[in-house]
Amino acid sequence: MATKTVLISGAGVAGPTLAHWLVRAGYHPxxxxRAAGLRSSGSPVxxxxxxxxxxxxxxISARLREAATGVTSLxxxxxxxxxxxxVPMDDGGGTGVELTRTDLARILHDASGDDAEYVFQDSVVALAQDAGGVDVTFEHGAPRRFDLVVGADGLHSAVRRLAFGPEPGFVEHMGVYVATMPFDGPVSDRTEIVMYNSPGRAMALHPSRERGIVAFMFRGRAVxxxxxxxxxQHKRLLENAYAGAGWRVPELREHVRVAEDLYFDSVSRVRVPKWSAGRVVLVGDAASCVSLFGDGSTLAMAGAYTLATELVASPHDPALAFRRYEAAHRKLSDPKQRKVPVATALLIPATRAGMAVRNFGTRLLPLVSAAQKLALAKGA
Incomplete structure (x- = not known):
């Protein structure tokens, strides 16, 4: 008999995407x-x-475009x-959309319809599996048994910890911390992100769609x-990291001191040698986090779709489905993980010389783009 009941831990991006495709295939996800509702982070993805x-x-493409932030440059x-x-904010093909995580989570949740069961304000605290399924203990709800369990619960995945081992064995600090919070102050242009750098530090104002966002990114060893x-602790780290910084940083440090909805975490790379253990599998950041640099949501949606596709193709053999999903999706995630140090160097140069080189390079982008268009025109 085909596997039918699936527990998905995490209602961020990968979880609702997977739920949508499993519902369409006749599964019962x-x-x-853990949170009281859908993700409230307004951070752009x-x-x-x-x-x-x-x-x-x-x-859902039309809904994504309607929710787009409208940002076109950095x-x-x-x-x-x-x-x-x-630099222009464009994926080169005109098909990419930037929107807030809040809007993306809501759209994906709606796409799974009324056929997927959602349980908020609860989390997985224990897993016990055998050849036929997985017995799950919840923090608040009654224990239940499922055919499969999927960890789509992010960088600090509880499912990964329970099924694969403690977090330090899989999470690598990349030498950067990031913080975000809402910002209701003035922005100069609703179509652009403005970023300020000093050596080893960056601060950006993102106009978003309705309410602005301020982001702090700084280099630092593991604390x-x-x-x-x-x-x-997060506020103290930011206070120390941005002492003496210019532009609007002093003003925004005051906002940090009184912030009630500050997000702060280490920029990390998750590397798990094998993404499945028996009837438990990981997807999204829980399996292969590349936090901060914009590709996390793209990889989460793509990975969830691939996982669902393979489960439908091998309904009687989840182990085979898991292997095929991992083999296919690593081709997307592994190259992104290798590029994290390069992206860090561009966004957060460690020295003033590095800042100067990066800034000079941005002035060459229009020339490079024009040359590429000319080459394409000649080859047409």
């Missing part, structure tokens, strides 16, 4: 989420490349707010005793 194709197949400024470089849920 249950999505459990991208749906591009393979995820844009998944969105088209789900019939402008770099110096201590005095003077522009020192600009002993770091707790991703300790807001007071």
């Amino acid at each position: 249950t999505v459990v989420e 991208d749906v591009r490349g393979p995820a844009a194709d998944v969105a088209r197949k789900m019939g 402008r770099f400024v110096n201590d005095r707010g003077k522009s020192v470089g600009r 002993p005793g770091f707790d991703h849920r300790d807001a007071e």
Whole structure:
């Protein structure tokens, strides 16, 4: 008999995407989420490349475009707010969409319809599996048994910890911390992100669609005793990291001191040698996080679709489905993970010389783009 009941831990991006495709295939997915509702983070995320194709197949492309932030460029400024470089925010094919994580989570949740069960304010605390299924213990709800369990619960995945081992064995600190919070102050242009750099630090103002967002990114070694849920620790780290910074940083540090919805975490790379263990499998950031640099949501949607496709293709053999899913999706995720240090160097140069080289490079982009278009025209 085909596997039918699937517990999905996490209602972010990968979880609802997977639930949608499993419902269409006749499965009965249950999505459990620790938070009281859908993700409230207004941080911008991208749906591009393979995820844009998944969105088209789900019939949600129009809703994604309606929710798009409308941002078209990233402008770099110096201590005095003077522009020192600009790059276009375009995936090259015109199919990518940037929107807030809140809007993406809501659209994906709606796409799974009324046939997927959602359980909020609960989490998985124990797993016990055998050849026929997985017995799951929840923090609040009654124990239940499922045919499969999917960890789609992000960088600090509880399912990964329970089924594969402690977090430090899989999560690699990439030498950067990131913080975001809502911003209701003025922005100069609703179509551009403005980023300020000083050596080893970056701060960006994103206009978003309705409410602005401020992001802090800085280089730093792993902090002993770091707790991703300790807001007071996070505020102290930001206070120290941005002491003496220019532009609008002093003003925004004041906002940090009183912020009640500050997100703060280490930029990390997740590497798990094998993404499945028996009837438990990982997807999204829980399996292969590439946090901060925009591809996490794209990879999460693409991975969830591939996992669902393989489960439908091998309904009697989940182990085979898991192997085929991992082999296919690693071709997308592994190259992205290798590019994290390069992306860090571009967004957060460690030295003033590095900042100068990056800023100069942005001035060459229009020339490179024109040359590429000319070459394409000649070859047409």
